[in-house]
Amino acid sequence: MGLLDDIAAGNAAWAATHGNRNLPNLPARNAAILTCMDHRIVPLRLLGLSVGDTHVIRNAGGRASDDAIRSLVISYKMLGTREWFVIHHTRCGMMTFTDEEMRALLRSSLEPAWRDDAGWHDHGGGGSTHGDDIDWLTFADLEQSVTDDVARIRNHPLVPARIPIYGFVYDIDTGKLSEVAAAMVASRPTA
Amino acid sequence: MGLLDDIAAGNAAWAATHGNRNLPNLPARNAAILTCMDHRIVPLRLLGLSVGDTHVIRNAGGRASDDAIRSLVISYKMLGTREWFVIHHTRCGMMTFTDEEMRALLRSSLEPAWRDDAGWHDHGGGGSTHGDDIDWLTFADLEQSVTDDVARIRNHPLVPARIPIYGFVYDIDTGKLSEVAAAMVASRPTA
Numbered sequence: 001m002g003l004l005d006d007i008a009a010g011n012a013a014w015a016a017t018h019g020n021r022n023l024p025n026l027p028a029r030n031a032a033i034l035t036c037m038d039h040r041i042v043p044l045r046l047l048g049l050s051v052g053d054t055h056v057i058r059n060a061g062g063r064a065s066d067d068a069i070r071s072l073v074i075s076y077k078m079l080g081t082r083e084w085f086v087i088h089h090t091r092c093g094m095m096t097f098t099d100e101e102m103r104a105l106l107r108s109s110l111e112p113a114w115r116d117d118a119g120w121h122d123h124g125g126g127g128s129t130h131g132d133d134i135d136w137l138t139f140a141d142l143e144q145s146v147t148d149d150v151a152r153i154r155n156h157p158l159v160p161a162r163i164p165i166y167g168f169v170y171d172i173d174t175g176k177l178s179e180v181a182a183a184m185v186a187s188r189p190t191a
Numbered sequence: 192m193g194l195l196d197d198i199a200a201g202n203a204a205w206a207a208t209h210g211n212r213n214l215p216n217l218p219a220r221n222a223a224i225l226t227c228m229d230h231r232i233v234p235l236r237l238l239g240l241s242v243g244d245t246h247v248i249r250n251a252g253g254r255a256s257d258d259a260i261r262s263l264v265i266s267y268k269m270l271g272t273r274e275w276f277v278i279h280h281t282r283c284g285m286m287t288f289t290d291e292e293m294r295a296l297l298r299s300s301l302e303p304a305w306r307d308d309a310g311w312h313d314h315g316g317g318g319s320t321h322g323d324d325i326d327w328l329t330f331a332d333l334e335q336s337v338t339d340d341v342a343r344i345r346n347h348p349l350v351p352a353r354i355p356i357y358g359f360v361y362d363i364d365t366g367k368l369s370e371v372a373a374a375m376v377a378s379r380p381t382a
Contacts, residue, residue: 003220003274006239007368009239010238011237011238011367011368012367013239014236014237014238014366018236018366021365025282028230030194031194037248037266038246039214039217039218039243040214040243041247042235042242045209046209047205048197048198048202048204049201051230051231051233054230055228055229055230056228056230057228058248058249058250059249059261059262060248060262066258067250067257067258068250070250070256070327073297074293076303077301077302077303078284078287078311083194085198091216093216093269097269102265102268102269105268106264106349110349110350110351112268112269113268113269122268128349130349131264131349136261157319157321158319159301160302173212175205175206176202176203177198177199177202177206
């Protein structure tokens, strides 16, 4: 019950003081950010932005999944955003295993795995083949994953060519954001 | 170029001072939060948590989409989380239109829509039927959507029964988080 209690206390303190009550219904900077669920990522702060400025979409890897694109299309068509930012990051957990390793581990056990010099392991004892049909969206090359995702969004049939899409890598260690050159090319509308 | 320039300057300031360089590879509080992309939501702050404490998964509505479940399963199996929180919120944009309205608007135009007393409109001029096959995951009842999503995660074949799953509504105006009673029931493992 530790975390649940802490959250109740933390939220009571927040509710007593928070200043977000009168934010407009649409994001002030008219943008959406797609990035990773990683606990070290603080999307608005690393961009120098404020609460209320942008939509923030996050998943494992910051990938342009069908669901991320669902959210982006809603963000543009219905909720006021006009440009989109894709940000992946160094030392991402999604670069530490492959889709095939994930599937094999889940077939062995649904319980937590760990990694040592010999690779990933779990305690076994019975898993599921249900992960075999899932695209886990792991990746090996960070700039390539940003470029692939910018291209996937750009070429989606519900994404107008006029929406700027920017691709960045965030360095967890230095705190620096770098635009990915290949993603700039991939974001150009064709024709 | 306004926002892109502001982000470059904002990130330079962040990189000069940020204190997140030495955070561990796994989230300190061993939890994952699934919530909405809404610009008014600041997930860690409204829970009284700190950078590095939890994974944060966000999409339009905070829904338990296949992609959110992909992220949660990775979070538990590979990246150290042990309990999960689903948080939807009052005044959510996903309650202002229906899946059928979204599909009709996209068939009319991919460009932005707006709403007045008579409903949603856009300028027309040519859209796409590609949205017809997408489940947009809109909802009309806030507590029901939390309950449905907790149940969907609980009953997923890759989710072990031992993982606690909590469902909350966040009130944008008061800043208060309320646990959803029906979601508590839905989160109980069956047998």
